[in-house]
Amino acid sequence: MATPTRRGGDAVVAQTLRLIEQARSTAPRDHRTVAVGIGSEGVIDRSGQVVSAPAHFTGYAGTALTARITAAAHLPVHAATDVHAYALGEAWRGAAAGANTAIFIGVGSGVHGSLLIHGRPWQGARCVAGQIGHTISPQALGLTCTCGKESHVEAVASGPAIRAEYERRGGGHLPTGQGVIFAAERGEPVALETVAFCAAALGTTVGALANVVDCEIAVIGGPVPEAGPCWWAPMEEALRATLIEELTGLPVRRAELGHEAALVGAARLAWDTAERAARQATYSGTSPTPRPREWL
Numbered sequence: 001m002a003t004p005t006r007r008g009g010d011a012v013v014a015q016t017l018r019l020i021e022q023a024r025s026t027a028p029r030d031h032r033t034v035a036v037g038i039g040s041e042g043v044i045d046r047s048g049q050v051v052s053a054p055a056h057f058t059g060y061a062g063t064a065l066t067a068r069i070t071a072a073a074h075l076p077v078h079a080a081t082d083v084h085a086y087a088l089g090e091a092w093r094g095a096a097a098g099a100n101t102a103i104f105i106g107v108g109s110g111v112h113g114s115l116l117i118h119g120r121p122w123q124g125a126r127c128v129a130g131q132i133g134h135t136i137s138p139q140a141l142g143l144t145c146t147c148g149k150e151s152h153v154e155a156v157a158s159g160p161a162i163r164a165e166y167e168r169r170g171g172g173h174l175p176t177g178q179g180v181i182f183a184a185e186r187g188e189p190v191a192l193e194t195v196a197f198c199a200a201a202l203g204t205t206v207g208a209l210a211n212v213v214d215c216e217i218a219v220i221g222g223p224v225p226e227a228g229p230c231w232w233a234p235m236e237e238a239l240r241a242t243l244i245e246e247l248t249g250l251p252v253r254r255a256e257l258g259h260e261a262a263l264v265g266a267a268r269l270a271w272d273t274a275e276r277a278a279r280q281a282t283y284s285g286t287s288p289t290p291r292p293r294e295w296l
Contacts, residue, residue: 003041005056009063012040013072016065020073035277036077037269038065039085039262045127048079076277078269082262083130084121084296086255087114089264090219094256101215104255105132105206107224110146111154115213121296132209133158139201157202159224166194177224184230192230199235206235207242210250221255269296 004011016038024033041060042053048066065079080088087096087104096102102116111133115122122129133154134147143161145152155161159177166180167173171190174180183191210218218239224231236252243250257264 005041005060006058008059009050009061009065010059012060012063013065013068016069017072020069020075033075035270035274036069036073036075037085037266037271037273038069038077038079039082039266039269040065040079041082043128044079044081046123048077051127076273078273080121080265080269080296081123081127083112084114084123085262085265085269086221087116087121087219087261087265088268088296089257089261089266090221090255091116091119092268093264094261095219095221095253096217099216101213102217102219103206103209103213103215104219104221105202106222106255107157107202107220108159108222110158111202112222113209115215123296132205135205135209137201137205139197139204153201153205157198157205157224162194162198162224165198166191169194181224181227181231185228195227195230196234199231199233200238203235203238203240204242206252207239210239210247211242211244214247215250217251217253219253219255221258221261225254226258 004015020033020036027033040050041057043051044065045051048064050061050063050065053060066077070077083104083106086106090096090104091099091102096104096116099116100118104114104116106112113130113132115130124130134145134149134152136151137153137156140151140153140156142150143155144150145155156165162177162180163174169190171180171194174183180191181195184195206218206220220235225235239252240248255261
């Protein structure tokens, strides 16, 4: 079911409620829906409100997702930013399973990240942690990012940025970055140069982040990293060239769950929310010591 990105927050809430009702009506008779997990575009704060949303998501900012869905569905709800849900899915059932600390980078229409600590995404004080796409990249100097600022890695490493770089190099017009990657996989010289350049820009940025946080593993996913060696090899070469000596053995893995990672992460949010509700009911309103508020 497609998300109604052009119809505002009311339409998103209504569709979510329809999905909840569908889950209730199709569940086996001995099962019941006990909690809801949501991974959503935009920045979602701890109360489950949409703080900001991408430009294509009209009228979504300000939507109180958790409060409205809880009130209408009479279920506990946990909503989170989609990249954190994606990372949580990979940490629970994917490439980062079993890791205590990890960095996850997603590359598609933008460049997004999530830092896992104790296996949970770190949201930060303002719920915007992981904005790796908005760090400075030498390869992006002078290029304008989607946020309006200049020289961010997203302006050179995202799918649309790959297409734009290909055109700057005289490669002609292709409709998408994926088209440039396909041309590179066929051996087209300008496409190969473009993809290697853009992939290396991302690798340098991920390596620099790894130097800062010293995580157990780096996981890279999204539509762009699904490309073959023409993208992956220059990305990893640049990443490893950036790492300090102590981190030369850092495992770098492809994400394993594909587009279902965010769904798996949302399921984990629902699972945890149901468990917390059950504990609170068991202990008459008391609960164990909470995790730090910056964790998801």
